[in-house]
Amino acid sequence: MIIDVKVPMLSESVSEGTLLEWKKKVGEAVARDEILIDIETDKVVLEVPSPQAGVLVEIVAQDGETVVADQVLARIDTAATAAAEAPAAAPVEAAPAAAPAAAQNNAAMPAAAKLAAETGVDVNALQGSGRDGRVLKEDVQNAAAKPAAAPAAAPAPVPAGARPEQRVPMSRLRARVAERLLASQQENAILTTFNEVNMKPIMDLRAKYKEKFEKEHGVKLGFMSFFVKAAVAALKKYPVVNASVDGSDIVYHGYFDIGIAIGSPRGLVVPILRDADQMSIADIEQAIVDYAKKAKDGKIALEDLTGGTFSITNGGTFGSMMSTPIINPPQSAIL
Numbered sequence: 455m456i457i458d459v460k461v462p463m464l465s466e467s468v469s470e471g472t473l474l475e476w477k478k479k480v481g482e483a484v485a486r487d488e489i490l491i492d493i494e495t496d497k498v499v500l501e502v503p504s505p506q507a508g509v510l511v512e513i514v515a516q517d518g519e520t521v522v523a524d525q526v527l528a529r530i531d532t533a534a535t536a537a538a539e540a541p542a543a544a545p546v547e548a549a550p551a552a553a554p555a556a557a558q559n560n561a562a563m564p565a566a567a568k569l570a571a572e573t574g575v576d577v578n579a580l581q582g583s584g585r586d587g588r589v590l591k592e593d594v595q596n597a598a599a600k601p602a603a604a605p606a607a608a609p610a611p612v613p614a615g616a617r618p619e620q621r622v623p624m625s626r627l628r629a630r631v632a633e634r635l636l637a638s639q640q641e642n643a644i645l646t647t648f649n650e651v652n653m654k655p656i657m658d659l660r661a662k663y664k665e666k667f668e669k670e671h672g673v674k675l676g677f678m679s680f681f682v683k684a685a686v687a688a689l690k691k692y693p694v695v696n697a698s699v700d701g702s703d704i705v706y707h708g709y710f711d712i713g714i715a716i717g718s719p720r721g722l723v724v725p726i727l728r729d730a731d732q733m734s735i736a737d738i739e740q741a742i743v744d745y746a747k748k749a750k751d752g753k754i755a756l757e758d759l760t761g762g763t764f765s766i767t768n769g770g771t772f773g774s775m776m777s778t779p780i781i782n783p784p785q786s787a788i789l
Contacts, residue, residue: 457506459490459528461521464500468756470522471495472626474563478510484530492752493521496630498759499720499752508532562589569622573598590719591622628721635780646778656680671736678714679738681766685789686710686731689764696763698784707763713782714742715767718749724765724782725749725758764788 464471471493478484484504493500512529515521562570562577566589570577575597582589598620624632638644660675667675689696689710697706710731713724725745727738748754765788769777779788 455532456511457508457530457532458526459502459505459530461493461523461525461527462500462502464495464523468495470520471500473515473517473519473521473527474499475517476513480510480513482510484508484510490528494626494720496626498754498756502527504530506530506532509534563591566591566594569594569598569620573620591625592719595620595622625720627723631722634783638780638783642781642783644778644781648776653677667736671740673736673739673743675735676739676742678742678766678768679735681768681789682712682714682727682730682733682738683735685712685764685766690731695787698763698786700784709763711761711763713762713765713785714745715765715779716742716746716749718752718754720749720752723749723754723759724762725754726760726762728761 461471472495474492474494476491478488478490484490484507486505486507487503489501490504490510491502493502508530510528511531511534513527514529515525515527521527562580562582567577569575569591570589573594575594577589577594580589580593580597581587582593656677660677660680664675667673693706694704696710697704699705709729712727712730714727715722715724725748727733727741730738733741745754745758748758762782762785764785765779765782767777767779767788769779781788
């Protein structure tokens with residue numbers, strides 16, 4: 455029986471996505487729930503599993519195409535499993551070793567492979583930073599920016615007057631973040647204020663307990679958990695800062711869901727610490743570590759990013775002394 459593989463239902467705020475890379479080829483056997491392809495949206499990367507075991511007989515939508523919910527991506531023949539598992543005698547598959555130098559890295563994302571071809575970077579020599587070791591565009595960019603190793607001779611100098619450029623398409627996430635932040639600047643009256651805070655008591659407290667804390671909880675004691683606790687205390691004292699504007703109404707939130715800005719290979723994400731007022735210091739530190747790992751692996755879920763009444767970002771990790779962060783709408787403030 456032939457069955458369709460379709461795009462899963464997307465959230466109300468996500469209308470479309472981009473196919474990344476097929477993990478199976480036409481004619482190959484697939485197992486039930488085996489991941490066939492990933493779909494990148496402007497918020498998360500969705501995995502599309504095989505609904506049944508069988509043979510992939512047709513790929514309808516190709517890598518890089520834009521797709522919408524319930525669109526047919528491929529077709530599987532559930533009755534062809536045995537035939538697919540039998541050894542193939544086709545002469546075409548009998549000579550894969552004819553040109554080993556031309557082998558392609560199946561772990562390279564389509565955009566990364568395209569950029570590698572344009573810049574001359576060998577993706578097979580890269581250690582991917584994406585999920586499951588996949589080579590991302592950023593990996594190719596970084597490799598292209600590094601001077602080539604030349605033990606026998608120095609690399610050829612850039613011609614005088616040369617003005618090299620690279621044009622790399624943004625991921626959906628980066629494009630969406632840029633769109634939302636630009637809209638925030640246009641639609642909100644944003645004011646930034648700077649205040650000095652004596653951090654020495656916190657630094658002394660952290661230095662005193664960090665080793666004991668890590669042994670007991672299995673996670674390092676950072677500064678962000680203190681900032682979260684301080685923010686919650688401030689939001690309780692000034693409820694209007696924990697509110698949001700909805701049309702002509704002000705919505706006061708009786709809970710404290712704190713968004714933590716985290717950089718990832720795909721771009722900036724702001725996962726939510728829900729009911730942060732009920733979390734311990736250890737709970738907060740563990741949740742931040744978990745979110746950072748999920749962001750790096752591309753496994754942040756849509757529900758992880760939904761909601762939030764206040765956000766905290768840390769530009770100090772990039773060496774800045776002061777910064778003017780943009781409010782994450784519909785929130786009213788950001789620390």
